[in-house]
Amino acid sequence: MLLHKITLQDFGAYQGEQQLDLRTQPGRPIVLIGGLNGCGKTTLLDAIQLVLYGPKAECSGRGTRGYNDYLEQCINRKADRSSGAAITLEFTISVEAEERHYKVVRNWYFTGSKTLKEFLTVKVDGQFSRTVTESWPDHVETILPIDVASLFFFDGERVEQLADPERAAKVIESAVQSLMGVGTVERLRNDLKALQNRQQLSGQQQEFLDKIHSLQQELAQASQVVSDSAQKLAGFTSQLDVCKKDLRTAEQDFARAGGNAFEQRKELEAERARIDELAKATDKALVAVAEGPLPLLLLQKQLAGVKEQARLEREADDASRVVGALEERDEWLIQQLTESLPAAARTALKKKLTDDRRKRAAAADLDQALGLPHDALMQLSALDQALVSDSARACDLLQEAADIAERLESADQQLGAVPEEQLIKDLMVQRKAAMDKVAVAQAQVQRGEALLAEATSREARLAAELKRAQRGRTEVEWQSEVLKRVDKYSDKARRTLEKFGAELLTRHIKSVEVAVLQSFNKLMRKQGLIRDIRIDTDKFTLQLTDSEGEPVDPGRLSAGERQLLAVSLLWGLAKSAGNRLPSIIDTPLGRLDSRHRQHLVDRYFPQAGRQVLLLSTDEEIDENLLGRLKPYIAHTYTLVHDDKTFTTTVEPGYWWTAGAAHVA
Known part of the structure; x- marks a missing residue:
């Protein structure tokens, strides 16, 4: 895991947006951050832990406060509470030989209802990952377990406490279990046991x-x-x-x-009554037809003679009406003839017209014996049509009456065949x-x-x-x-894992023992003070032995020696784990004399890992020690605090370096 950048937005004493580039280079693993007491060095360390672990972070300024109360306290006093504060941490890890870039953003602010809201966003390789974001508390444990974080993110003034056997035992056990795979073996054994317990199906069978x-x-x-x-x-x-x-x-x-x-008697009687009603209705219709002009069919020859007489009388009447009009017409027509028309033609025309009048006059002289009215012919034609219609209607009614008579006879026969009920x-x-x-x-x-x-x-x-x-x-x-x-x-497999775990633990413990002893001897001014360091594989306690083979109580060591022992313990554990995690050391040289400080600067910081963040005061890493560290430094920063506004800004450079911020 390598840290790339951290951005603070109105977090603690840091007003506005403050960024630190934390990337290192091969041979230059150190990022030196200077600041006087109260400028925000520990706040920076807390920010890294807070953005990663949230409520689980062991921040120095939290104490017994609730998580929301602590977040509220972390908002810069000059900041808008509705905008709140935010921490962004970018880092890379190696997953199956492939580098993955993470960007973790944790921000919190107050809503209109004065309720504190916190949000976490995680991007992986530049893309927002909902899965990683929602499972971040578990996901971060696969990157840097919180139990192991104290080995790499620590306060130099409190690191001396790790020289205490009980505290050291907890740290050693946590490191061995988490970083060196011993805990994984034990978890495998427990998982196998749980699998066996789940497989007890004999009762179900x-x-x-x-x-x-x-x-x-x-x-x-x-x-x-x-x-x-x-x-x-x-x-x-x-x-x-x-x-x-x-x-x-x-x-x-x-x-x-x-x-x-017999069963159909009522139906038969009803049917006979219905047929009888039909017969009566048919007879009534025939009587109605007979009451009309139908009987005149018996006088068809006489009706034809009357009709012919009506025609002749009508023609005579029409001729008598026309003769007088024709005589006047013919007279006028003759007068209209000109002298140019030949006399023979005029004579022929007069004769033609005169003959026509005589013929019409002869027709008009017909004897009108019957004295029929002028419209008699039309009335007789209408009578013919009525007789044709009534004749057809009478034929239909007669056929219907015959059919009904047959049905009535059949119904009477059926009723006659019905036996008596007694029979x-x-x-x-x-x-x-x-x-x-x-x-x-x-x-x-x-x-x-x-x-x-x-x-x-x-x-x-x-x-x-x-x-x-x-x-x-x-x-x-x-x-x-x-x-x-x-x-x-x-x-x-569990027995094999038990043996493997014991062997793995013994092997790692021996590796840690050698690494811690080597680290301690490198850092100690008094060579030969401790000849051997042993770690109990059951209780994980440190056992120190002097040059004469006698046990050494860590309590007899000076404060500086205990601090170096604790640093050696952390360094040895880190080396045994492969130095794959960054080290962040706050107040790295407290309680140490000048010789021990030089040893840490020369022998520990440049080799503590691929990335080492030092949070130091001007009295810890002074101008002399800065010169000794300079070949290994990738970046330097100074935390500049304004005593009037009580805010801190991040400036490039360190005391005694070109372009360093002026510190009052």
């Missing part, structure tokens, strides 16, 4: 087999019910056949005795009894069919369930063998 036995019994009973139901249905069907045969015999006897006609009463009783027996037998058959269908359905359902269960029994038996093998090999 027995329950499953009992269920199969119960299904077999239920299926046998269901099959017997099906057989019984089928037999009952066969008996009901046979009884129904007998009853139907008796009913057919009774119906035949009843029909031969005229029973059908057929016994047959009716017999037929009714036979019909009742058939109805009872049919109801029994229907009930029998329903019972058989229900029994058959239950039998099929139980058979299918048993078939599935029997397939499952094979699977259960196979699974039982598998579980036995799982249990057997899980025990074997």
Whole structure:
């Protein structure tokens, strides 16, 4: 894990946006950040832990405060509370030899209802990841477990406490378990045990087999019910056949005795009455037709003579009307002829017109013996049409009357064939009894069919369930063998892991012992003070031995020596874990004399890891020590505090470097 950049927005004493580039270079692993006491060095360390771990972060300024109270306290006093504060940390990690870039943003602010809201956003390789964001508390534990963070993010003034055997034991155990894989082995053993516990299915298997036995019994009973139901249905069907045969015999006897006609008597009487009404209506219609001009059909020859006379009288009347008008017309026409027309032509025309008048005058002299009116011909034509219509209507009514008479005769014959009730009463009783027996037998058959269908359905359902269960029994038996093998090999694997874990622990402990002792000897001014360092594999306690082989109580060491021992412990653990995590050291040289400070500067800081962030005062890393560290420094910053506004800004450079910020 390598830190790239941290951005603070109105966090603590840091007003506005303050950024620090934390990237290092090969051979230059150190980022030196200077600041006087109270300028915000520890706040910077807290910010890194807070952005990563949120409520779980062990921040120095939190104390016993609740998380929301602590977040509220961390908003810069000059900042707008509705905008709040934010921390952004960018870093890279290596996942399966591939570098992944993370950008974690944690911000919080007050809403209009004065409620504190906190948001976390995580981008991976520049893309927002909802999955990583939502599971960040668990995801960050895979990157840098919080139990291990104290090994790499620590306060130099408090690191001396790690020289205490109990505190050192907790740190050693945490490092060995988390960083060196020993805890993973133990978790594997526990997971295998949990797997074995989950695989205890013998009770379920027995329950499953009992269920199969119960299904077999239920299926046998269901099959017997099906057989019984089928037999009952066969008996009901046979009884129904007998009853139907008796009913057919009774119906035949009843029909031969005229029973059908007797049952239909009321319908026959009603039909006879309806036909009689039709006959009466037809007779009435015929009378109505006869009351009209229809009888004149008997005088068709006379009507034809009258019609001819009406025509002649009408023509004579028309001619008498025209003769006088024609004479005046002809006179006027002759007068209109010019002298140019030949005399013969005029004479011929006069003769033609005179002959025409004589012919018309002869027609007008016809004897009008009947004295018929002028429109008599039209009336006689209308009478002809009426006679044709009434004649057709009379023919239809006569045909209808004949059909009704036949139907009436047939109805009378049917009614005449109906027997008396006394003659057929016994047959009716017999037929009714036979019909009742058939109805009872049919109801029994229907009930029998329903019972058989229900029994058959239950039998099929139980058979299918048993078939599935029997397939499952094979699977259960196979699974039982598998579980036995799982249990057997899980025990074997757990024993192997137990041995492997013990060997791995012993190996890592020896590695840590060597690394811590080497680190301590590099840092100590007094060579030979501690000849050997041992770590108990059960309690993880430190055991120091002097040059004469006698045990050394850490409490007898000076404050500076205890601090160097604690630093050596952290350095040794980091080296044993591969130095893959950054180290952030706040107040790195407190309580140390000048020789020990030089040893830390020369021998520890440049080799503590690929990335080392030093948060120092001007008295810890002074101008002399700065010169010794300079070849290994990638970046320098100074935290400049304004005592009037109580705010801190980040300026490039360090005391005694070109371009460094002026510090009052």
